[in-house]
Amino acid sequence: MSNLSARSEDYLKAIFKLQEEKKVVRVKDLAQCLDVRSPTVVGVISGLKESGLVDQEHYGYISLTSEGDALARSLVQNEDILRSFFEEVFSLDSEEAGLNACNIEHYITPTCRERLVSFIKFLEICGRGSPKWLGHFRHFVLTGEPPPCDRCSEILPVDEKACEKD
Amino acid sequence: MSNLSARSEDYLKAIFKLQEEKKVVRVKDLAQCLDVRSPTVVGVISGLKESGLVDQEHYGYISLTSEGDALARSLVQNEDILRSFFEEVFSLDSEEAGLNACNIEHYITPTCRERLVSFIKFLEICGRGSPKWLGHFRHFVLTGEPPPCDRCSEILPVDEKACEKD
DNA sequence: TAACAAAAATAGGCGAGGCTAACAATGTCC
């Protein structure tokens, strides 16, 4: 995808996010954010500098090159798509959705990503973000009770209508 | 999850799968399957032996201990769940679904896995594997045309019924 | 401005998971 290791992508994403919220990014911030020690950051950053994705002057702040920014932005975007999916469809809480999204983001193929986007868009179109069947699924997850559409598709048109109201 | 690196999990899964189809597993088979050289396999396997997950006598065949077998089975099962999801819900072709599943399997949290299982079960219950909305989604993915349920939920009960027939 | 605190960089080490080249064991076939 990006020719970078998963870990380097993590560093790039972290820089991007920190830049948004803090304006300047220091080695120390990154270390804290990624839960590693400063020398580790220095090492990885030096690789990203060589790849032309990151700028930093000696003992100075860290920033993304335009190339690095574009890449980081797309990675973060992928992560956001995944998080939305996990939150909205799978009803994971924000933290767990984020964890899954962050870890998985490196590995999904472009088509898979595209399908995720489509799926979320589909939800929007077909039920303003939450079509009926999704409510049924959430109910199923929480209670284990089979969804009402079960009955619908087995019995009468009358009941189908009832289900739709559900 | 398993306290093992993602890569070690790959080796374990590969042994499990090869064992199913070939009965005996050799270093060479694993090397081919994982696209690495024999010495690499020997190195990783030696770690798995120390962890008590794999058995092998000197210059002999490789097999899973009962512990290794149990672990590998659960990993492969997770992978299968993901593949089903990608194939059935996202309409990815078999190969791409497998690729995503294999790469992602290491990273999903237990709750996320559970939701995947629930989701697939939900599809089974609510439409014998393929409820109407899923057909609509597939159509949406292929053509970009908005799903009919869009119209349904905006207009009249009569049309709702029409949608259900769709 | 000199001293000290904070942050970044360097030096050097470690384990995982790759590799090649060389060597050892095993199996097969005349």
Added chain:
DNA sequence: GGACATTGTTAGCCTCGCCTATTTTTGTTA
């Protein structure tokens, strides 16, 4: 049973991403 091909192992090296200990630079403050 000896020769040779196949396969597994060992040795030794590399990169990545992590670490601790130490040094260098920068910033602050008396």
